[in-house]
Amino acid sequence: MNDASQTVSVVRAGLHKRRAAERRFRLAGAAAVAVAALFIAFLFTVIVKNGLPGLWQTRILLTVELPAAEFQGRGEAALKGANYRKMVRQSLLGLFPDATTRGERRAAAKLLSEGAPYQVRRAVLADPDLAGGALTLWLPAASSVDIFHKSGAGGGKLSDWQKQKVAQLQAAGRLRTVFHRGFFLNNDSRSPELAGIRGALAGTFYTLLVTLMLSFPVGVAAACYLEEFAPRNRWTDLAEISINNLAAVPSVVFGLLGLAVFINFFGLPRSVPLVGGLVLSLMTLPTIIIAARAALRSVPLSIRQAALGMGASKMQTLFHHVLPLSLPGILTGTIIGMAQALGESAPLLMTGMVAFLVNTPGGVLDPATVLPVQVFLWADSPERGFVEKTSAAILVLIGFLVAMNLLAVIIRAKFQKRW
Amino acid sequence: MPTVLLFAAVLAPVALGYFFGRRWALGAGGRRVPGHFGIFVGLCALLPGLAVLALWLALEERVVTAMAAAALPAGLAGLPAERLALVMNQVANIAAGTVAAQSEAMAAAAAHYRALGGYAQLLMPLAVAAAAAAGFMAGRRMLRADFAARSAVERIVLALFMVCSCAAILTTVGIVLSVLFETLRFFEKVSPAEFLFGLEWSPQTAIRQDQVGASGSFGAVPVFAGTLLITVIAMAVAAPLGLLSAVYLAEYAPRRVRAVAKPLLELLAGIPTVVYGFFAALTVAPLVRDGGAWLGLTAASESALAAGLVMGVMIIPFVSSLSDDVISAVPAALRDGSLGLGATRSETIRRVVLPAALPGIAGSLLLAVSRAIGETMIVVMAAGLAARLTANPLDAVTTVTVQIVTLLTGDQEFDSAKTLAAFALGLLLFLVTLIMNLIALFIVRRYRENYE
Numbered sequence: 001m002n003d004a005s006q007t008v009s010v011v012r013a014g015l016h017k018r019r020a021a022e023r024r025f026r027l028a029g030a031a032a033v034a035v036a037a038l039f040i041a042f043l044f045t046v047i048v049k050n051g052l053p054g055l056w057q058t059r060i061l062l063t064v065e066l067p068a069a070e071f072q073g074r075g076e077a078a079l080k081g082a083n084y085r086k087m088v089r090q091s092l093l094g095l096f097p098d099a100t101t102r103g104e105r106r107a108a109a110k111l112l113s114e115g116a117p118y119q120v121r122r123a124v125l126a127d128p129d130l131a132g133g134a135l136t137l138w139l140p141a142a143s144s145v146d147i148f149h150k151s152g153a154g155g156g157k158l159s160d161w162q163k164q165k166v167a168q169l170q171a172a173g174r175l176r177t178v179f180h181r182g183f184f185l186n187n188d189s190r191s192p193e194l195a196g197i198r199g200a201l202a203g204t205f206y207t208l209l210v211t212l213m214l215s216f217p218v219g220v221a222a223a224c225y226l227e228e229f230a231p232r233n234r235w236t237d238l239a240e241i242s243i244n245n246l247a248a249v250p251s252v253v254f255g256l257l258g259l260a261v262f263i264n265f266f267g268l269p270r271s272v273p274l275v276g277g278l279v280l281s282l283m284t285l286p287t288i289i290i291a292a293r294a295a296l297r298s299v300p301l302s303i304r305q306a307a308l309g310m311g312a313s314k315m316q317t318l319f320h321h322v323l324p325l326s327l328p329g330i331l332t333g334t335i336i337g338m339a340q341a342l343g344e345s346a347p348l349l350m351t352g353m354v355a356f357l358v359n360t361p362g363g364v365l366d367p368a369t370v371l372p373v374q375v376f377l378w379a380d381s382p383e384r385g386f387v388e389k390t391s392a393a394i395l396v397l398i399g400f401l402v403a404m405n406l407l408a409v410i411i412r413a414k415f416q417k418r419w
Numbered sequence: 420m421p422t423v424l425l426f427a428a429v430l431a432p433v434a435l436g437y438f439f440g441r442r443w444a445l446g447a448g449g450r451r452v453p454g455h456f457g458i459f460v461g462l463c464a465l466l467p468g469l470a471v472l473a474l475w476l477a478l479e480e481r482v483v484t485a486m487a488a489a490a491l492p493a494g495l496a497g498l499p500a501e502r503l504a505l506v507m508n509q510v511a512n513i514a515a516g517t518v519a520a521q522s523e524a525m526a527a528a529a530a531h532y533r534a535l536g537g538y539a540q541l542l543m544p545l546a547v548a549a550a551a552a553a554g555f556m557a558g559r560r561m562l563r564a565d566f567a568a569r570s571a572v573e574r575i576v577l578a579l580f581m582v583c584s585c586a587a588i589l590t591t592v593g594i595v596l597s598v599l600f601e602t603l604r605f606f607e608k609v610s611p612a613e614f615l616f617g618l619e620w621s622p623q624t625a626i627r628q629d630q631v632g633a634s635g636s637f638g639a640v641p642v643f644a645g646t647l648l649i650t651v652i653a654m655a656v657a658a659p660l661g662l663l664s665a666v667y668l669a670e671y672a673p674r675r676v677r678a679v680a681k682p683l684l685e686l687l688a689g690i691p692t693v694v695y696g697f698f699a700a701l702t703v704a705p706l707v708r709d710g711g712a713w714l715g716l717t718a719a720s721e722s723a724l725a726a727g728l729v730m731g732v733m734i735i736p737f738v739s740s741l742s743d744d745v746i747s748a749v750p751a752a753l754r755d756g757s758l759g760l761g762a763t764r765s766e767t768i769r770r771v772v773l774p775a776a777l778p779g780i781a782g783s784l785l786l787a788v789s790r791a792i793g794e795t796m797i798v799v800m801a802a803g804l805a806a807r808l809t810a811n812p813l814d815a816v817t818t819v820t821v822q823i824v825t826l827l828t829g830d831q832e833f834d835s836a837k838t839l840a841a842f843a844l845g846l847l848l849f850l851v852t853l854i855m856n857l858i859a860l861f862i863v864r865r866y867r868e869n870y871e
Binding site for chain 2 (some may be wrong): 021025026028032034037043046104143217221226229239241243244245253255260261268269282286289316339344345346354363375376379387391397405
C-alpha cells in the first residue's frame with residue numbers, strides 16, 4: 001500500500017515535466033515540416049518575384065525617319081545594307097534636342113536596345129515602300145531602362161541624366177510595358193532584352209525525344225524480362241544490383257561516361273542532343289525499369305493464370321493482358337523519369353551542351369543546349385538584366401515539370417486499377 | 420531533313436514487311452494467324468536496319484577521319500600518330516567553319532573532309548534501307564506453310580528483352596571502364612600517393628610543360644576537405660530536419676496534414692538542382708555574407724555555408740521519406756507495449772521506435788550523404804573554384820564535383836594531366852558513392868527482413 005502510493009507520487013511529480021517534453025517534441029516535429037514548407041515558399045517567392053517581370057518588356061515609341069538618301073541604289077541590296085543603326089540613332093536623338101555634348105548623345109543612344117535597328121530593318125524589308133518615308137513603332141528599350149522602368153526603383157546602371165530622360169519619355173506616353181513574346185520566340189543573345197529560350201526549348205525537345213525513344217522501350221523490355229521471364233540466377237541478381245545502384249550514381253559520373261564513351265571512343269560530335277539524350281536515357285533507365293517492374297508486379301497472378309489456362313503463350317499473356325493492365329503504372333514512371341531528365345544539367349555540361357548558340361537546332365545532330373543549362377548559362381552572366389531572364393526561364397522549366405507531374409498523377413488516378 | 424529520311428529508311432521496310440507477311444499468310448490459307456507472319460517479317464526488316472544505323476552513327480566519324488587522313492598530301496600524311504590526330508582535329512575545325520585554314524593544303528583537306536562527311540550523310544539512309552531490305556528478303560525466304568511464325572517471333576522478342584535487361588549492367592561496366600582507363604593514364608603522370616595525400620591542388624596552372632611544379636599541383640586533399648565541409652553542413656541541416664519531419668509525419672501528423680506535407684517535402688526533391696544553385700548564388704550567398712558582416716565576420720561571397728545550407732534543404736526528402744517508411748514499418752506491438760507501460764508518445768518514439776528503426780534510419784542518412792557528395796549544380800553555381808584547406812564554413816571551398824565540371828567544360832586536349840585528373844576524381848566519387856549506396860541498400864533490406 002505504502003509502496004504503491006509512493007510510486008504514484010513519484011510518477012505524478014514527473015508527469016508535468018514529461019508532458020512538457022512531449023509537447024516540445026511534437027512541436028519540434030511540426031516545426032521541421034514548417035521550416036521545409038517555409039523554404040519552399042521563400043524559394044518560389046524569390047523566383048516568381050524575379051521571374052514574372054522577365055516576361056514583360058519595356059518599349060519605346062519612336063518615329064524612325066528613313067530618308068531616301070540612306071537607300072541609294074535599287075533593290076534588295078540597298079534595303080539590306082542600309083545603315084539602320086544610324087537612322088534609329090538620329091531619330092532617337094530627335095526626341096532629345098537638349099542632348100548636346102558627345103557624352104549625352106551617347107547616353108541617349110544607349111536607352112534603346114541594340115536589337116532595335118534590326119527590328120526596323122525587318123519592317124523595312126517586309127514593306128520596301130517604307131524606304132524614304134518614316135516608320136512609327138514600339139522598339140525594345142535597353143535592359144537597364146527596362147529594369148529601371150519595371151522596378152520603379154534605382155535601376156543601377158542608368159545615370160541621373162538618363163533617368164531624367166526616361167521620365168520624360170514616360171511623361172510623353174512614349175514608354176509602355178508589353179508581354180514579351182520574344183522571350184519564347186528568340187534565340188539566346190548577349191543582350192538580356194533580346195535573349196529568348198526558343199533554342200533551348202528546341203534543344204530540350206530533341207534531347208528528351210532521344211531519351212524517350214531509347215529509355216522507354218529498353219526500360220520496359222528489361223522490366224518485362226526481369227519480372228516475367230528471367231530465371232533467378234547470378235546474372236539477374238547482378239542486373240538487379242546494377243539497376244538499384246545506377247539510380248543512386250551521381251549525375252556527373254554519367255557525364256564522364258558520356259564524354260569518354262560517346263564522344264571520345266565513338267567520336268560522336270560534342271554539344272548535340274543525340275549525345276545528351278543518350279546520357280540522359282542511361283540515367284532515366286533505372287527509374288523506368290524500377291517503376292515498370294512495380295507496375296508489372298501489381299498485376300495479379302490470376303490474370304496470368306487465366307490467360308495461360310486458355311492456351312496463350314507466355315509472350316501472348318504478357319502482350320495481351322499483363323502489359324496493357326500495367327501500362328498506366330509504366331507511363332507514370334516514364335513521365336517521372338522524363339521529368340527528372342528535363343531538370344538535369346550536370347552531365348550535359350560535360351558533353352558540351354553549354355555553348356552560346358544563336359541558332360535554333362533543327363535536329364538531333366545540331367549543336368544545342370537545353371533549358372536547365374540555359375538557366376545555368378544565364379545565371380553565370382554578369383549583366384543585371386539576366387537575373388530576371390534566368391528566373392523567367394526557371395518559371396518555364398518549373399511549369400513544364402508541374403505539367404508532367406500532374407499528367408502522371410492524372411494517369412495514376414484515372415487509369416490505375418487497384419486489385 | 421535527314422532525320423525524317425532516316426526514320427523513313429528504318430520504318431518503311433518494317434511496314435512493308437508487316438503487310439507482306441500478313442498478305443502471304445492470308446494467301447497461303449490454312450490455320451494461321453496472319454499477324455504473326457507480318458510481325459515476323461517486320462522484325463526481320465527492323466533489326467538489321469537498326470543495327471546498321473547504330474553502327475553507322477558509332478563509326479562514321481572515325482571512318483571519315485581515317486579516309487580524309489589517308490588522302491592528305493605527302494608532307495602531312497607521314498606524320499606520327501599524335502601529330503596526325505592534331506592535324507585532323509584542325510581539319511575538322513576548318514571544315515566546320517570555326518577556324519580559318521592556314522594553308523592551301525589544309526583548306527583542300529578540309530574540303531575533302533567535308534565532302535566525305537556529306538557522302539556519309541547521304542549514304543547513311545541508303546545503307547540502313549539496304550540492310551532493312553536484306554532482312555526483309557531473308558525473312559521472306561523463311562516463310563513456308565509449316566513455318567511456326569509465332570514461336571519464331573517470341574524467340575526473337577525474348578532475345579531482345581534479354582539484351583535490354585543487360586543495359587544496366589553494361590552501363591555500370593561502361594562507367595567503371597571508361598573512368599578507370601583515364602585514371603590509369605592519369606596515374607602514369609601523377610603518382611597515386613601524391614594525388615590522394617598531396618595538400619596542393621591547382622590543376623589550372625599545370626598547363627605549360629616548362630612550368631615549375633607542373634606535376635606538383637595535383638594533391639586532392641583540399642578538394643576532399645571542401646567536399647567534406649559542404650557535406651557536413653548539408654547533413655547538419657538535412658539530418659535533424661529530415662528526421663524530425665519523418666517522426667512527425669509517421670507518428671503525430673493527422674491524416675490531412677500528412678496528405679499535404681508529404682508531397683510538399685517530396686517536392687523539394689523534384690525541383691531541378693540548377694534552380695537551387697541559382698537560388699543559393701543569388702539569394703542565400705548574399706544573405707550569408709551580409710549576416711557574417713553584421714556579426715563582424717568576413718564571409719566569402721561564395722561561402723561553403725550558403726551552398727551547404729541549400730544543399731541540406733534539397734536532401735531533406737531523401738532523409739525524410741525513407742525514414743518515414745522505416746518508422747512506419749516498426750511493428751505496432753512494440754509501440755503498444757511501451758504505451759501500455761505508461762510511457763508518453765515521445766518517450767516511446769525516442770526509446771523504442773527510433774532504436775528499432777535505427778538501421779533503416781542509418782541507411783537513409785547514408786543515402787543522403789552520398790547524394791550530397793555527388794550533388795553538382797548547387798556547388799558549381801554557389802561554391803568557389805579555389806581549393807583551400809579550411810574548416811571555416813564562411814570561406815570559399817571547392818568540391819570534387821565542381822572540379823570535375825570545371826576541368827572538363829570547354830575545349831581541351833585529352834591527354835593533359837588536367838583533364839585526366841577529372842576522371843581520377845570521378846572514379847573516386849563513383850567508388851565512394853557506390854560503397855555508401857551498397858551499404859545503405861544492404862542495411863535497409865536487412866532491416867525490412869527483420870520485421871517482415
